[in-house]
Amino acid sequence: MKLFSSVNDVTDIKQLVADALHLKQNPYAHKHLGENRTLGLMFLNPSLRTRLSTQKAAANLGMNVMVMNVDKEGWALEFNDNVIMNGTTVEHIREAAGVMGQYLDILGIRSFPGLKDRELDYSEEIFNKFVEFSKIPVVSLESATRHPLQSLADLVTIEELKTRPWPKVVLTWAPHVKALPQAVPNSFAEWMCKAEVDFVIAHPKGYELCEDFTKGATITHNQEEALTDADFIYVKNWSAYEPYGQVISGHDDWMLTNDKLTNTNDAKVMHCLPVRRNLELSAEVLDGPNSLVAHEAGNRVWAAQAVLKQMLEGLQ
Numbered sequence: 001m002k003l004f005s006s007v008n009d010v011t012d013i014k015q016l017v018a019d020a021l022h023l024k025q026n027p028y029a030h031k032h033l034g035e036n037r038t039l040g041l042m043f044l045n046p047s048l049r050t051r052l053s054t055q056k057a058a059a060n061l062g063m064n065v066m067v068m069n070v071d072k073e074g075w076a077l078e079f080n081d082n083v084i085m086n087g088t089t090v091e092h093i094r095e096a097a098g099v100m101g102q103y104l105d106i107l108g109i110r111s112f113p114g115l116k117d118r119e120l121d122y123s124e125e126i127f128n129k130f131v132e133f134s135k136i137p138v139v140s141l142e143s144a145t146r147h148p149l150q151s152l153a154d155l156v157t158i159e160e161l162k163t164r165p166w167p168k169v170v171l172t173w174a175p176h177v178k179a180l181p182q183a184v185p186n187s188f189a190e191w192m193c194k195a196e197v198d199f200v201i202a203h204p205k206g207y208e209l210c211e212d213f214t215k216g217a218t219i220t221h222n223q224e225e226a227l228t229d230a231d232f233i234y235v236k237n238w239s240a241y242e243p244y245g246q247v248i249s250g251h252d253d254w255m256l257t258n259d260k261l262t263n264t265n266d267a268k269v270m271h272c273l274p275v276r277r278n279l280e281l282s283a284e285v286l287d288g289p290n291s292l293v294a295h296e297a298g299n300r301v302w303a304a305q306a307v308l309k310q311m312l313e314g315l316q
């Protein structure tokens, strides 16, 4: 594997999930595979789980890891060509990514969307420029439109804990005070549509996701109906795709509470984190027996390790 930016970069999803679960049982089975190889984790936005889990995954494979908060610690980057750089940007992506390619064997990059210009965000221009100019294998640590390491960990978690074949998985929109990216729900939907699950998306009117990511899903505006008989509930806020990046007021009653779990199949509750307590998700659910959020975050290590392992094997 030379690129991990979406589910479409994976040749065998079932095998990758199985690899991740195998690594969970045998974390150090490949501890020499990454010897003398360097992973760079470059962040243009904040991170907790992605940074720590990917660093740990790389360490389990014997890799050296360099982490940089490029937005705070690096020079201000210019992404446009044909500009005279007489403003605030100091270094062009062509040189910056090119230099990263000299030091690293694998590059991880996090770059959130601006949520102003939909065409620009959905073109994945920034992520793609890192791929083009670094000239080395690249793994997405969440790009403008996707978060594939999160989605892989989510699928691993569902496969690990499901109690029946083809479990019912419900992605339900949650309230928030800010405009958040569509990356996590896009990506989750894209992976679930290719998994052996019965997948339902519930959201208020106006929060339709881009159809490219939701083909094959059942989509409803009725949360109660969606949650009926659910095995897994995936809670996430996102801003509107159309009009792009907008937050529609109201819908506070979409927050998941214990009451709403009554008609589920004792559903396990998932969230990628960070989560705003009692806004996106009630504290009673987060602190209750149905919450999987910490377990799910734990599985980020094995997802990242399965991906890095495949990339390292491709380097040899």
Ligand code: SN0
Binding pocket: 178, 180, 181, 182, 183, 184, 272, 273, 274, 276
């Ligand atoms: C990001 C998102 O894509 O939704 C990262 C999730 C892994 N989340 C946020 O930016 C949360 C920000 C906030 O203020 O709650």
